[in-house]
Amino acid sequence: MKVIQADNYEDLGKIAGEMIFRQMEAKDDSVLGLATGETPVGIYQYLAEGYQDRNLSFSKVRTVNLDEYIGMDGSNEQSYRYFMNKHLFNKVDIRKEFTEVPNGKCEDVEQECLRYEKRIEEFGGIDIQILGMGENGHIGFNEPGNEFICDTHVVQLTEDTRKVNARFFDSADSVPEQAITMGIRTILKARKIILAVYGVKKAEALAGVLKDRVTPWLPASVLQFHPDVTVIADAGALSKCT
Ligand code: F6R
Numbered sequence: 001m002k003v004i005q006a007d008n009y010e011d012l013g014k015i016a017g018e019m020i021f022r023q024m025e026a027k028d029d030s031v032l033g034l035a036t037g038e039t040p041v042g043i044y045q046y047l048a049e050g051y052q053d054r055n056l057s058f059s060k061v062r063t064v065n066l067d068e069y070i071g072m073d074g075s076n077e078q079s080y081r082y083f084m085n086k087h088l089f090n091k092v093d094i095r096k097e098f099t100e101v102p103n104g105k106c107e108d109v110e111q112e113c114l115r116y117e118k119r120i121e122e123f124g125g126i127d128i129q130i131l132g133m134g135e136n137g138h139i140g141f142n143e144p145g146n147e148f149i150c151d152t153h154v155v156q157l158t159e160d161t162r163k164v165n166a167r168f169f170d171s172a173d174s175v176p177e178q179a180i181t182m183g184i185r186t187i188l189k190a191r192k193i194i195l196a197v198y199g200v201k202k203a204e205a206l207a208g209v210l211k212d213r214v215t216p217w218l219p220a221s222v223l224q225f226h227p228d229v230t231v232i233a234d235a236g237a238l239s240k241c242t
Contacts, residue, residue: 001195001210001229005238009198013042015232016130016194020047021054023128023192029060031120033129033187034088035140036065036080039196040130041087048091058094062123064116066131066140067181068102070109070154078168079104102152102180113152113180120186129190133197136160137205137218141181144217150185154178184222193229195220200236207240 006012020043023030034040051058065080074081081101089099100119106112120126131139138144141155149155156178157165166172187193197206205218210231214221223229 001223001231003210003231003233003238003241006198006232006234008234009042012039012196012198012232012234013044013046016040016043016196017046017050019192019194019230020128020130021050021056024051024056024058024061025054027127028057029062030127031123031125032061032063033126033131033182033190034063034065034084035130035132035196036067036083037132039132039198043130043196044088044091048088051092058092060098061094062098063089063094063100064120064123064126064182065099065101066187067179068104069176070104070178070180071176073103073105074101078174104180109154109180113154116152116180116182117186120189126190128192128194129187131187131193131195131220131223133195133202133205133209133220134161135164135201135205137208137220139184139187139195139220139223141179142184142187142219144219146216148184148216148219148222151183152180152186153183155181184219188222188226190226191228193223193226195223195229195231195233197231197233197237199234200239202233202237203240206231206233206237210241
């Protein structure tokens, strides 16, 4: 894995944003895999502020998001669809019908998982996937466990993840218990991956990802199997890697 150290949060957004711009320059109908959370907000800001200066357009770009809480639709401020509209889609010239986020309000979650996988295939696969990482090493909502679950599937969120995500809700109890997430296999099929990691709280997990053996107990470690991963991290996140 290639590792780039970012000077700070803003620099992380710039480095990752430049990689996305290069992808869009090479292919105007690129398929971008997107994440939510605090880490990518700076990336989306960089993209929204800079695309017109580059004479770039999102009009042919397609996007697929990693995950969504079950029970939420886009009108819910805590939903990932709402997050994406707010931080990126409403700020660029993207066609909303080209943006995919799992439907948390679907009637049949198993069917929704199958539909999602099929949609990614119809798009021709993901050209570049942005990933954040949880303190426990999760990517998407693929939590540590006994096995790597493969395709898009339903997950029960761990108490730890629900506690960490409580910052976006009124209370920890309001955090949904289940989500739909792309699986590890879906993620590994992306042609390029950016793993964006910020802050000392992620240092232990990142050291494991870069230096230890692959284990389902640290889901992001599976990225060692992918041929084109760029890790962009600040000094805090890299502080246990020496
Ligand atoms: C969200 C997602 C999660 C986050 C991770 C890190 O779509 O896929 O895996 O990337 O929880 O979140 P932040 O960036 O808020 O620390």
